[in-house]
Amino acid sequence: MKILMLGNSYTYFFDMPKILQGLFDANGVDAQVDSITAGGRVLWQNLDENDALHAEVVEKCKNTAYDALILQEQSSNAMEYYREFLHGVRGCVELVKPARTVLYATWGRKEGCDLLDEFGWTNQTMTEGLAASYDAAARKVGGTCAHVGKSFFEIRKAYPEIELYDPDLSHPSYAGSCVAALALYKKLVGNLPANVSSLELDAADAAHLCEVIDRVVD
Numbered sequence: 001m002k003i004l005m006l007g008n009s010y011t012y013f014f015d016m017p018k019i020l021q022g023l024f025d026a027n028g029v030d031a032q033v034d035s036i037t038a039g040g041r042v043l044w045q046n047l048d049e050n051d052a053l054h055a056e057v058v059e060k061c062k063n064t065a066y067d068a069l070i071l072q073e074q075s076s077n078a079m080e081y082y083r084e085f086l087h088g089v090r091g092c093v094e095l096v097k098p099a100r101t102v103l104y105a106t107w108g109r110k111e112g113c114d115l116l117d118e119f120g121w122t123n124q125t126m127t128e129g130l131a132a133s134y135d136a137a138a139r140k141v142g143g144t145c146a147h148v149g150k151s152f153f154e155i156r157k158a159y160p161e162i163e164l165y166d167p168d169l170s171h172p173s174y175a176g177s178c179v180a181a182l183a184l185y186k187k188l189v190g191n192l193p194a195n196v197s198s199l200e201l202d203a204a205d206a207a208h209l210c211e212v213i214d215r216v217v218d
Contacts, residue, residue, distance in 0.1 A: 001031040001188065002064055002065065002067050003028065003031060003066065003069075004034050004035070005034070005036070005069070005072070006057070006070070007035070007041065008037055008041040009171060010075065010104075010180075011170050012093050012171050013176075014172070014177040016177040017034075019177055020184055023181060025198070026196075027193045027194060034066075036060070039073065041090025044091060045088075047080070048099075049090070057095065059068070065099075067099045068099065069101045070103075070104050072103075073089075073106070073134075075109070075115075078133040078137070089137045089143075094174070096125040099142075101147070102188065103134045103138045103143055103145045104146050105135075105145045107148065107152040107172075107176075108121065108129075108163075109123065109170050110170070110212060113170060124153065126151065127153045127187070131209045133212050134147075135207030144187065146180075146183045146186075146217055148184075149184075151179050151213050151216045151217060152179060158208070158211075159208045159212075162175055163180060171202075174200065175205065180207070182196075183213050186213060186214070189191060192210050192214055
């Protein structure tokens with residue numbers, strides 16, 4: 001299985017694609033994970049011929065037929081600018097022409113983040129709004145969603161001692177990046193990995209993450 005991930009810092013924090021690759025390798029899944037990311041990047045930039053990374057995306061697609069394309073939009077853009085987000089999703093699917101598309105639905109900012117106050121959101125309403133936007137876009141392109149944001153929300157309710165956020169209240173912690181990798185693994189393979197020893201997590205914490213993700217991600 002050949003996988004291409006397009007996104008930004010929510011994808012590359014703690015080298016999440018490498019965490020996902022480690023799970024594949026530890027569980028004997030024949031998969032290759034490629035990623036093209038940059039901080040603050042929005043999906044439509046991959047379509048802009050003047051963009052610095054556009055040529056890299058085109059070159060990868062020339063040399064590799066991808067079985068799965070994973071798309072992650074800038075944090076709040078899927079809610080604030082849905083049409084722009086949908087344009088980016090559609091364009092990336094047309095450019096890469098994957099066998100399947102998975103939208104990596106992200107999370108609401110942590111309580112105390114200025115963005116929540118600016119828009120009158122809460123962590124829950126932002127998470128729910130992003131989930132709805134990602135689901136709507138997935139339907140438009142015949143794709144599916146890996147609901148990482150919903151997983152964050154449910155894990156924080158069940159196991160608040162596991163810190164999923166970076167101190168900046170926006171980016172994922174290492175555990176948060178593990179949640180993303182586990183959710184994407186389940187979406188791509190159909191079940192959670194039996195072997196999670198590649199994760200640098202306490203065994204109990206890893207089990208708790210898997211328990212919730214198994215409920216949330218179909």
